[in-house]
Amino acid sequence: MMTRAEIALVWRLFRSDAEHNRKRIALTILAIAWGTLSIVLLLSFGEGLKRAFHKTKRGLGESIGILWPGATTRAHMGLPSGRTISFTDEDAGILKARIPEIAALSREYAVRRGITHGAKTVNARIRGVDPEFGPMRNVIPRAGGRFVNERDLLEKRRVIFLGDELATDLFGREDPVGRTVLVNQSAFLVVGVMQPKAMMGMYSGPDKGQASIPATTFKAVYTDVRIGNMVYRPVTPEAGDVAKAQIYRVLASKYHFDPEDERALGVWDTREDQRLVDNIALGIQMFLGIIGALTLFVGGMGVANIMYAVVKERTREIGVKMALGAKVRQIMAPFVLEALLMTVIGGVLGTLVSLGAIAVIAALPLEGEAFAFLGRPTFSPGVAFATATVLGAIGTLAGYFPARRAAAVNPAVSLRYE
Amino acid sequence: MIRMTGIRKVYATGRVEVEALRGVDLHIGANEYVAVVGPSGSGKSTLMNVIGCLDTPTSGEYVLSGDAVAGLDRNRLAEIRNRHIGFVFQNFNLLPYATALENVELPLLFGGVPTRERSERAAEMLARVGLADRIDHRPTELSGGQMQRVAIARALVNRPAIVLADEPTGNLDSGSGHAIVELFAELHAAGQTIVMITHDAGIAKVATRVVQIRDGQIVDDRRAAA
């Protein structure tokens, strides 16, 4: 391996080269710094985007399943195909009781009705749900309020929980908690308002525009509306597949359809979405990384160019070293090291500048939904590692090819002339 | 020590072929001091490069210290140069950015000698050529004669079987040149085998043997009556 003495010599070599080609080396280091800047910023942007994706994904609820009734597509036990299935309250109880893989489950009834406060009426989706719905779907009350609870359910209370946008539409800047709204001429007490959240996946519009009331109250008011869907959470994300299979099994035996008949029920496992979103985020990050790497590659070409010139300048010295018994590796190593050194100097410079830029962006008061989705550039160990790897690879390559030319020098020829 | 038979070296430059060596037979034994003389372009440096394994002959057989050199790869040749050959050039060929000590350490560095031993041996060698007080000087801070002494120390530091010198006094004034010639004489007296290309009739007299080359052939090979 390289000894300390060799490395010290390479450092001095670099300094003497830097003196000879001051402008060129400065420009090349600048190019590397620029490339590093772009790769770090792009990767950090990708990282921020990925994190924002995760956040908005959490807006729907993590690792939950959403279950709809469907229609059979196969005849089973003497019953025809094309039969529509519909859920009852009893089903929710059966699923919860019989399937240990289900940790929580909520019914979701829904209608669209006008909600009135004073002179204002807003048409909104009103859903009848169980208390578990809130935490599962990340519908979290803002301070000073609460979600639908067990007592509301038991006593069929006329209470309502508003999405944040809906609350603003009805109440403006006033606090709605403790006030009443009218739904179909009957008064509902507002018990909570949702915390704002970014939300990406959705099956019925964003939560900010919806209202929730206890499922029991809902049934009492809208007697002829059936359960639209159920939301459940498996005990662990990995148990999702088992839970889904169990749901088919249990409901198939109750409603007499073939458990293999996929269309009899609709199940949306958000884990699949999460996987998709993760892959998209990774794809975007790789794309940005490749663009950054290409920019850096241009800088690498500059380094290689300088190293070719340096090899040419040092032909005689290479011949001398060969005469003194330097092996191929010993001829090549200093050139590779010098190229790496140049790359690392540029890389450190570029990284420092980009860290500064990221800090500045983080300090900017940027608000709004777009930023919730885009996120902010975030420097992470992953970004650092990727950048270092690309820099190292480019530096090594930029040194390797000129070094090979050095190793190909014919010592007899290089020592011939003054 | 050196046993060359029928060595030919042909350079093909473009359309013209130059036959720099045309059938050289040369045996050199231990502790000989051989002066190689001849007109410019006669093939002296070419012969030196072949002896020093810097260049391979087009044909012919070359045995160095009992080993045939033909067909060895670059790394093996480098190893042979490192162990068995010490080069001294007309224009010194020191690394300009390295100190005298570091220049002398180079062959030891390439030979994989550990750091401590390396600097000790290099310093010892510099003392032997009379430069104990110039160890940390850069080549630009040395006179021509001193630079050539550093180069000689570098050639000797790995205790080579043969020192090859190509007009070592060619770039020196007569005073320093003379001192270098004396240094070579001392080395020879201490048992060193030396092959030296020279135009200087005075040096040729000091040598134990004078080989004359003309048009790539040895035309005269004379041993001094010792």
Ligand SMILES: Nc1ncnc2c1ncn2[C@@H]1O[C@H](COP(=O)(O)OP(=O)(O)OP(=O)(O)O)[C@@H](O)[C@H]1O
């Ligand atoms: N690499 C080369 N390519 C082509 N021709 C070469 C090469 N090296 C040497 N020659 C030719 O070979 C011949 C011998 O050259 P060489 O350098 O050995 O002469 P020399 O005796 O050392 O001369 P001088 O006293 O001027 O140094 C010359 O004609 C020279 O032009």
Ligand SMILES: [Mg+2]
């Ligand atoms: Mg010559």
